[in-house]
Every structure is written in structure tokens, then in C-alpha cells.
Amino acid sequence: MNGRELSLLVACLVAIVVFSVASPHYATSGNAVTVLRNSVELLLIGLGMTLLLAMGGIDVSIGIVMGLAAIAIGRILGADGSPFLALVAGPAVGALLGCVTAAVVVLGRVPAIVGTLGLLGVYRTAVFALLGGQWLSGLPSNLTDLLAATVLGIPVPALVIAIAYLVVWLAVRRTPYGLHLLAIGNSEEKARLSGIPVIKVRFMTFVVSGVLTGIAATFYVATYRNVEMSVGSTSALDAIAAVILGGTSILGGRCSLLGTVLGVLLLRILQNGLLLIGVPSLWQPVVTGVLIIGVLGFEAVSNRLPLTRFQRARA
Amino acid sequence: MTAPFLVARNIAKRFGALTALANVDLEIRSGEVLALLGDNGAGKSTFIKILAGAHPPSDGELLIEGNAVAFSSPKDAAASGIATIFQELALSENLSIAENVFLGRELKRSIFGVPFLKRAEMRQRVDGLLQELDAHISDPEAPVGSLSGGQRQAVAICRALNLNARLVIMDEPTAALAVAETRKVLALTRRLAGRGCAVVLISHNISEVFEVADRIVVFRRGRKVAERLAAETNHEEVVSLITGAHPDVRALEKTN
Numbered sequence A: 001m002n003g004r005e006l007s008l009l010v011a012c013l014v015a016i017v018v019f020s021v022a023s024p025h026y027a028t029s030g031n032a033v034t035v036l037r038n039s040v041e042l043l044l045i046g047l048g049m050t051l052l053l054a055m056g057g058i059d060v061s062i063g064i065v066m067g068l069a070a071i072a073i074g075r076i077l078g079a080d081g082s083p084f085l086a087l088v089a090g091p092a093v094g095a096l097l098g099c100v101t102a103a104v105v106v107l108g109r110v111p112a113i114v115g116t117l118g119l120l121g122v123y124r125t126a127v128f129a130l131l132g133g134q135w136l137s138g139l140p141s142n143l144t145d146l147l148a149a150t151v152l153g154i155p156v157p158a159l160v161i162a163i164a165y166l167v168v169w170l171a172v173r174r175t176p177y178g179l180h181l182l183a184i185g186n187s188e189e190k191a192r193l194s195g196i197p198v199i200k201v202r203f204m205t206f207v208v209s210g211v212l213t214g215i216a217a218t219f220y221v222a223t224y225r226n227v228e229m230s231v232g233s234t235s236a237l238d239a240i241a242a243v244i245l246g247g248t249s250i251l252g253g254r255c256s257l258l259g260t261v262l263g264v265l266l267l268r269i270l271q272n273g274l275l276l277i278g279v280p281s282l283w284q285p286v287v288t289g290v291l292i293i294g295v296l297g298f299e300a301v302s303n304r305l306p307l308t309r310f311q312r313a314r315a
Numbered sequence B: 001m002t003a004p005f006l007v008a009r010n011i012a013k014r015f016g017a018l019t020a021l022a023n024v025d026l027e028i029r030s031g032e033v034l035a036l037l038g039d040n041g042a043g044k045s046t047f048i049k050i051l052a053g054a055h056p057p058s059d060g061e062l063l064i065e066g067n068a069v070a071f072s073s074p075k076d077a078a079a080s081g082i083a084t085i086f087q088e089l090a091l092s093e094n095l096s097i098a099e100n101v102f103l104g105r106e107l108k109r110s111i112f113g114v115p116f117l118k119r120a121e122m123r124q125r126v127d128g129l130l131q132e133l134d135a136h137i138s139d140p141e142a143p144v145g146s147l148s149g150g151q152r153q154a155v156a157i158c159r160a161l162n163l164n165a166r167l168v169i170m171d172e173p174t175a176a177l178a179v180a181e182t183r184k185v186l187a188l189t190r191r192l193a194g195r196g197c198a199v200v201l202i203s204h205n206i207s208e209v210f211e212v213a214d215r216i217v218v219f220r221r222g223r224k225v226a227e228r229l230a231a232e233t234n235h236e237e238v239v240s241l242i243t244g245a246h247p248d249v250r251a252l253e254k255t256n
């Protein structure tokens, strides 16, 4: 555990203590479950976003990708489709939209921030068109029952997240993929000169992020049993905030998966706690925004950015 | 005289309207150190990037041991036994020495079809290479970005050696080095040639070139203007070839 991860852990604990003192409703086991429950989708999306930022990419459309996947799942459930089909739909739609993003950003060479911003606009309209101004609501509970089950006493969401974390961690720290990802994040041109299949690695990473987001959509639908118009509208901002809080460089070349997990938890603890002490939920994006600016500002003035200084000198 | 390892025929490279290289014919022989000289912007780096698979040529062809090759990436060139130390080194500053030396061709073992890195083995091989180079690096796990210019050069050279290449190309390998390190690199070029490797050395230091080169090729404004055996030319002649004051170069440039 590095210094950043340790300070995040401390920040989580401090926040918990402060909110416990401030609100009598805070320190209950029910609320702890709520916070963890609210973290599920963001943890999955955050893992993918960590990979994207590590390779110098980003995806600001990721929340709406979750929304589109959720609509697909909802439609299948609503049509009384098999739970198997509903389980496959999320990752499948996620993978498909990941391919679309990769086609634009990687093959089309549109800078990731611009390309995904463009897709965000397109996908938003698609959500509107698909829902036609109406929520998908009152969906059947077969998916909910499946995902509320426990295996050996461990809730399914926790199990899925643990597996996703382990797979991504192994890929990043124990296989050539991780080295290629970080090399691309440091400099695409140097990675290319080193013989790395840059296009393949970048393409694959957008697809992986899409699949993780599709799994997140499955949990979203299972939990809420409805899909509303604003589905996923804050997810990208939240994910980017959590990932950079966790110590992954916004400029690429450095990442921390544990940091992302702690970043997500801190964000959700703050959002939940502020709500409980009476801050209107309208203020939540403000908190996230201030956290992003705060972290990047802090990094810019402290000497935590030696890598980016090399990057600038060598660019 | 041995048959050439690599033959470049009529190579040209254009970047939009800019012609960086035109009509370059060159033979590179095993066991020989070939020095590439020329002013800034003469096209030396562009030429070796074509040999390294980093740029496709706009025109012309490359033959390796008589067979035409077309590199679509640096990986292809590496697979044909060409290792290149680029002028800008192309190291990943955020990765460690061993990770850089093996980047793009990592040692791995397959477990359930998943390729896992063999970190210990890569580290061992790199320690051996660094020792062979007599390079002193206190923390081999440190990111390459925290190393000095000379140490980075050593890492880039390790990378080339590790490939067991048949042709090693070095673009200004001594530009960032102190006297002692420069000696080591020059000795290394001779050792590589002694092993039967072909070596291409780019340098602006003419005395350095005379110390190690068997042949000298001079580029000027994207063209090859002269080729001499090192034993049959001298410092002054090479300078005049580079600057264009030499009668041969003048004659050539008049006809073009």
C-alpha cells in the first residue's frame, strides 16, 4: 500500500467518524450496506476507467454506455426473456459499444476526450429515443433474486467485484499487457518503436472497459428494477474522480487499482454522509467536481508528478 | 569481401511536401562498422527509421540476405534481426530497466493460456547484460526516467544486445555520454562487429568515427553523397564531404 492509498484509507475512516458524530442515522449496519451497495456499479466502471486513464485514454460517455446496456437488459426482462439472456445482454452491449468507441478513438484517431464527448451526445439521444420519455419500471425480479443470492456466505456482487478486481490486477501487474498499457500511457510513439501492438492494446482496453460497464448495468437493473431517463448521467464524472483520487495519472503511465477501489469508497461515503446530515443531493456533483480539481491541483503543486515532468521534457 | 547482410535500393522518404530522403543506395555488411555522417537534418535518422521498420519508405526496397522485405512495424524489423537504438532512445520512463529491456518481447510462461511475465528471469538476464556493459546502476528497479542520460543509453544498448541482433543500429549513442562511457560504447561496437554482427553508427564526432568505422557514408540534404573506406580517407576530406565543399559533392549537386 503506497502513501496515496494509505491516505485514502485514512480519509475514509475520518469521514466515517465525522458523519457518525454528525448524524444518528449514519453508523448503522443498514447504512453501511447502502454505501457498499451504491458502490457496486462505480467499482466496476472505475476498474475500466483506471485502465483507460493508465494508457492516456478516457471515456466520458461511459455512464450512458451503462444506461444503454441497462435499457437492453430491462427490455429483455420486461419481455419476460430468460434470465440467462438478461445476464449476457449487459456485457454484450458493453462490448459492442466499447468496439464503437475504440473504432472512433483508436482506428479513427480522434482524441479520446473529444471522441467520447461526441459519442456521449449521440448515446444520450439514443437513450431518449429508446425510452421515449418513459421510464422502464416495475421490471420482474428474477435478475434481482439471482444477484441478491450469496455463494458460501458471500453476496454475489462482492464476489463478482472480487473476481473482476483479481483479473484486472493480474492482467496489469503480471502479464505483458500491463507493461504495454503503461508504456502506451507514457508515450504512444515510444511504445510503437518498442514493438508494442499499440492499436490492438488500445482497442482491447476500450472493449474491456465496455464489458465491465455492461456488468455494472446488470447490477443496476437488478437493484433498482427500473431504468430512468437520467441513468448513468453522473457515472463518468464519478469514475474519473475516483480513479484520479486513487493515484492513477490523468496523463497516463501510472495506475493504482487499489487506489481506485478506495477512491470509489471515499466518494460514496462522502455522498451518503452529506445526504444524511441534510445536504441536498443536488450538491453531490459539486463534491465530486471539487474533489477532482482539488486532487489535480494538489498534484500539480506538490512533487507528485515527476513522471509527467519527464513526459513533457521528452515530448 | 562478405556478401552484404542488408541492401537498400533507391530508398526515398517524403513527409508531405518535404523530401527527407531520395535515391539512397546502401549496402550493410556483417562484421563491419558502417558510420553514417551528415549535417543536422541530412536524413540519417529518417534512413535508419526505415531500416528499423518505424517508417515505411515512400519508394525503393530493402533486401535482407538477398530477399526483399517490407517492414510494417518495428516488431517486423526486430524479427528480421535488426535492433535499433533510436536517437530519442524510445525508452518508457515509467518502467524499470528490465521492463524496458524486454518491452515488446517479454519472457513469459503460459498458465491456462494466460501469458504471465517471468520477472525474475528477465531481471537476471538484464543484470548480466549490465555487467557485461560495465554499467553501474544502483537501483535496477527504479523507473528509467530517474536515470542519468548515460545510464539510459546503457539501458537502450542492453535492449539491442538482448535481441541477439544481426544488425545493430545506433543513432548518436555517445551524444549524452562522458569520456569513459563513450570509450565503452565504442569498444562495444567493435566487439559486436567482431562477433559477426553488422553495425551502423551515426555520430557527429568524426574522430570517434575514425576510431571504430570500417566504412564511412556521408548524407547531405537527403542524398548519399559519398562512401569511403575509413582507411582510404581522412578527417579533412570527411569534413569537406559533410559541408559540401568537396569537389565530388559540388559536382553531384550541380547535376541534380
Ligand SMILES: Nc1ncnc2c1ncn2[C@@H]1O[C@H](COP(=O)(O)OP(=O)(O)OP(=O)(O)O)[C@@H](O)[C@H]1O
Pocket: B015, B018, B020, B038, B039, B040, B041, B042, B043, B044, B045, B046, B047, B087
Ligand atoms: N516524422 C517527420 N515528419 C516530418 N518531417 C520529418 C519527420 N522526421 C524527420 N523529418 C524531416 O526530415 C529531415 C531529416 O531529418 P532527420 O531526423 O533524418 O535528420 P538527421 O540527419 O538525423 O539529423 P540530426 O543530425 O539532427 O539528428 C528533416 O528536415 C526533418 O525535419
Ligand SMILES: [Mg+2]
Pocket: B044, B045, B046, B087, B171
Ligand atoms: Mg538524427
